[in-house]
Amino acid sequence: MKKFLIIFLSLFIFAGSCLAETVVFNVKTLKYHKPSCQHAAKCTKNCIKIEKNEAKARGGVPCKTCGG
Secondary structure (H helix, E strand, C coil): CHHHHHHHHHHHHHHHHHCCCEEEEECCCCEEECCCCHHHHHCCCCEEEEEHHHHHHCCCEECCCCCC
């Protein structure tokens, strides 16, 4: 039973880490937003959709409104 629980928890943690979260990243201001954020909807010129970990790797900081 312990082995089953350990395997199950390991798979659960691994599966959660594989899910990538897409954000709207402003390459000029280096802020990233959730796609549903009001600021993301207004951002058209300098924004791209990328994964959250990539935005962080590029020096991005989360939006103060939505938390990225």
